[in-house]
Amino acid sequence: xxxxxxxxxxxxxxxxxxxxxxxxxxxxxxxxxxxxxxxxxxxxxxxxxxxxxxxxxxxxxxxxxxxxxxxxxxxxxxxxxx
Numbered sequence: 467x468x469x470x471x472x473x474x475x476x477x478x479x480x481x482x483x484x485x486x487x488x489x490x491x492x493x494x495x496x497x498x499x500x501x502x503x504x505x506x507x508x509x510x511x512x513x514x515x516x517x518x519x520x521x522x523x524x525x526x527x528x529x530x531x532x533x534x535x536x537x538x539x540x541x542x543x544x545x546x547x548x
Contacts, residue, residue, distance in 0.1 A: 483491070 486494075
């Protein structure tokens with residue numbers, strides 16, 4: 467009673483096909499395949515980022531570095547002093 471025979475599996479598969487239909491199952495498998503592809507692509511991007519430390523993903527190319535935040539304050543204090 468603990469093991470399932472081939473007829474049990476045939477009935478289970480038939481019920482699944484009746485509930486979901488052939489089209490929905492193929493769409494689901496396509497979505498799973500796209501998820502796997504995007505996962506692999508993300509892993510490959512992580513590997514290239516680790517291999518190239520010069521490419522910092524947090525900065526935008528061509529973006530200037532921010533100025534010293536205390537510099538405007540120091541200039542303002544000099545104006546009031548002098």
